[in-house]
Amino acid sequence: MEAINNNFKWAEATGEAKFIADRSYPNLLHARFFRSSCPRGRIRELNAPPLPEGYAFFSAKDIPGDNVIPNVRTDMPAFAEDEVRYVGQPIGLLVGPDLKVIDQLLSQIQVDYQPQPPILTLDDAMAQQHPTILEDGNLFDHNQINKGDLDAGWAQATTIVEETLNTGHQEHTYLETQGLVGYIEDGKVTIEGTMQCPWYVHHTMHTVLASDDVQVRQCPTGGAFGGKEDWPDVLAGPLAVAVNALKQPVRLILDRQEDIACTSKRHPLRIHYRTGLNDDGKIVAMEINVEVNGGAYFTLSGIVLQRSMSTATNVYDIPNVQVKGRAWALNTVPNGAFRGFGAPQNCFAMETHMSHLAKKVGQDPVAFKQAHLLNSDSTSLTGAPMHQNLVLETMLEKITRSSGYLQKRASFGKAGDNQKLRGIGMALFQHGCGFAGDLEDTLVKAKVRLLKNSDDTLHIHASNTDIGQGLSLTFRKIVSRTLNVPLETVNYYHPDTGIVPDSGPTVASRSIVIVGYLLEKAAKKMKQNWCSGLAQCIEEVYEKPDYHNWDQEKFIGNAYQVTSYGINALEVEIDPVTYEIKIVDAWGVFDIGKAIDPEVFKGQIDGGMVQAMGYGSLEKLQLTADGRFAQTTMADYTIPTSMDVPHIHSELVDNPYDYGPLGAKGGGELTHNGAAAALVNAVEHALSRSIQAIPVTPESLMEACYEA
Structure with a gap:
């Protein structure tokens, strides 16, 4: 693993850091996606031209395992096979030694589509007109929260205000576009690149290859903001199939235009408020309806919906509230993780609504x-x-x-x-x-490992990644201060799934409060049992605080x-x-x-x-x-x-x-x-x-x- 310890961010600041596009590999091949030009339709036939020697085309029929990108739900295929749901959806992957030739060959691939009317707005999705995107409609997910007695609140209201607020898409615009390289190492299909969540990529490779002989390494990552939470999986599944077949290094890097056009965006939200105020200008009742534009596949829309709903009243103590939320399928690029994860949308809407209520009561x-x-x-x-x-x-x-x-x-x-x-x-x-909710306890179960060598140097083993936020320094400071040892004796690495345990993804503002706390606990245990000159290992697994209870239903x-x-x-x-x-x-x-x-x-x-x-x-x-x-x-x-x-x-x-x-x-x-x-x-x-x-x-x- 690559240590990224001392002279914090010096390599990035000086240009010495080796991002995925900077790295050299023997006999390297290049890859480009063949993508859908149709927003919605059935694939009747896919025809690729005869390929020159050294070039190969991969599609759904070449996947040895399951043709899915495993996420919260397994509805998104690695390669579109029977249908396409958005412009830019991967149908195939063309691999070869020369990108110019690859681009020429891509233009010769033909698809016979049976087009269907695309659903491109929330209103169209909510109309549920046939044919719907999903078998049973266009609704991905829904839920409801009730607090207090809404009827009693309305009985106290003398003024009622209603309004709807809307937010749009947002592009991540990370400095480094999406990119991965795959190769065979020690008999394993190995992928490294720019990413937030190495174990997510590992799980995807395992699924599409139906093999445990996979390994993932994070490289220096030029920003992410959520855009590299689950989207590297979309690259990694097809790339793993190609590397597994060719037994040769393959690099897949999106250019900026392709990245903007085809990767996930912040979810647009529509939030409707109906609010009751009493004669004293206090809010006594509030109904909130949250509509989430999920895009073509579920990805993380249900979790964005849950955060938007559970924080719908922001920092305010409203006595009687009902929140209803729905996430909808549309024929657009799937929307996914973005810094804040539904909270910036909700904050804009609730804060603006509160300002409008203030104006109403003077x-x-x-x-x-x-x-x-x-x-x-x-x-x-x-x-x-x-x-x-x-x-x-x-x-x-x-x-x-x-x-x-x-x-x-x-x-x-x-x-x-x-x-x-x-x-x-x-x-x-x-x-x-x-x-x-309780996902940290029931689903993730983060695990960390703290190693001490016989020379008393320490090594942090965790899967959380430094993507520009400074985790490589703050994790080391937690261990250093807890043990009262010099910072330079504590080492942190770009995570490698062959070495580090799964401490969960680098998302949801969890790296410090969840994983950092586990490292502190491990360091405290090591301090109590410190044996200078001897190698030692402490592992910690997440346990929720006693006060933390959640009923998901x-x-x-x-x-x-x-x-x-x-x-x-x-x-x-x-x-x-x-x-x-x-x-x-x-x-x-x-x-x-x-x-x-x-x-x-x-x-x-x-x-x-x-x-x-x-x-x-x-x-x-x-x-x-x-x-x-x-x-x-x-x-x-x-x-x-x-x-x-x-x-x-x-x-x-x-x-x-x-x-x-x-x-x-x-x-x-x-x-x-x-x-x-x-x-x-x-x-x-x-x-x-x-x-x-x-x-x-x-x-x-x-x-x-x-x-x-």
């Missing part, structure tokens, strides 16, 4: 939200006690003071000397750490083991002619327990907030009439550049968590959850207009203002 949005905040004595939406100290009031006081919110809220919202319109907005948010209990919290404020300036938005300043206050390395987490804050600003204002993906994305390159899918980034003032609130390593909770996803909502609140303040959808582009603002 209150400042922050004052209205403060009156509804959760506290340490509250009961969660899913009926559980808080089981942690909530410091939202302290956080709110800090950011109100540091941002000058009250003064700016009073003076902004009208043209200044330069005729620019200015506004300030604020958003409160949360993120549950770890997998939803009733959706009752602790939706997450613990929750992290944040507040963002943004100040904006809007050109009244072009409606361009300039973010002038930004603030963030976060409760992640106790930060293991504040400098590392500062990187998460800055990166997460900027990514969320882009999500809220710039990043627009539109579907064409045949189910393709209209934005095809970085020239027309716009993300923030350094010129768009304001100074970000941030601070942490110390609030140690008893079941977290060194008192830490998770935080990597939390930092993405609030800035889009804060931006919308600031824009509404500047323009005195209500907004119902993101991204808020100049075109959408101009249209809304002219219509008004």
Whole structure:
């Protein structure tokens, strides 16, 4: 395994790091997918041209095991065989020594489709008109949460407000596109590349090859943001089939245009609110309907739906609530994991709705939200006690003071000397750490290993990956501080499934709070039994805290083991002619327990907030009439550049968590959850207009203002 210890991120900063495209392999072949050009249809016939010597074409008939990508459900094939459900779906894999020749041969492959009418919008999916995508309709998943007595709440309501809010797709735009290389090593089909979850890839290879002789290694990974959670599996299944047949190294790397067109995106959500307020302006009843665009296959849509539902009321203690949620199948690229996993969508919607309710009762949005905040004595939406100290009031006081919110809220919202319109907005948010419900205990069962050599150097064996978030440093600091040994004596590696146990995937803000805690426990045991000069090994397996209970059928209990919290404020300036938005300043206050390395987490804050600003204002993906994305390159899918980034003032609130390593909770996803909502609140303040959808582009603002 490759150690990535000292001089933290030095190899990446200097260009010395060997990403998958930088690596050399003897007798290397290249691969390209042959993809569907039809959004929906039956495959009647597939014909490939005669291939030159040294070239090979693989399709469903060449799979020795099962033709599935194993995920939460096994509905997605490795190669489309009988039907295609979206433009870009892999049908075959062409392999050979020359990419130019491969591209020429791909253009000669022909498919005879029997087209079917594609379902490309939520409305079409919900209409359930035949032919439906699934055998029994278009519904992937559904659930319901009830809190309190909704009928009693409506009986108290004197004002009822209804509105619908919408979010769009978001592209991950990681620096390094999807890429893997496969080869035979010691009789095993081995795959290495850019990924988040090596054991996911291992499971996929095992499934398609029907063999245990498989191995997976993570390479330095140029960003992921969830896009490399399950999508490397989509590359790895077909690639493993080719390598197994050819017994020769094969590299499969997507170019940027293919990556944008064909990989998973953030789930678009439509959320409808019906809210009742009493004469005192307090919320007494709320009905929330969450509709999730899942795309062509289930992938992770059910888990995104569960997070969106279980956190639907965000940081607020609403006494009587009903949440209904549904995830729908459409003939578009499957939507999957993206930093926040449903929470940024929900945060935008709930925070915006709360601001609109505040306007309805004549209150400042922050004052209205403060009156509804959760506290340490509250009961969660899913009926559980808080089981942690909530410091939202302290956080709110800090950011109100540091941002000058009250003064700016009073003076902004009208043209200044330069005729620019200015506004300030604020958003409160949360993120549950770890997998939803009881999955950490019943499904994942994370395992770690801590080894000590006879020279007293230590080795961390865990499957969690450093994908830019600094895990290679924070894991080592947990062990180093717990054992009180020099940091340079603790080693961490890019995970290799042939060596490390399955400690679960690098997702869901679980790496620190779940796996880091296991490493701390292992280090404590080793400290108690330390024998200098002798090799030692300690293993730890996850056990849930005593307080953590969950009923998956009733959706009752602790939706997450613990929750992290944040507040963002943004100040904006809007050109009244072009409606361009300039973010002038930004603030963030976060409760992640106790930060293991504040400098590392500062990187998460800055990166997460900027990514969320882009999500809220710039990043627009539109579907064409045949189910393709209209934005095809970085020239027309716009993300923030350094010129768009304001100074970000941030601070942490110390609030140690008893079941977290060194008192830490998770935080990597939390930092993405609030800035889009804060931006919308600031824009509404500047323009005195209500907004119902993101991204808020100049075109959408101009249209809304002219219509008004």
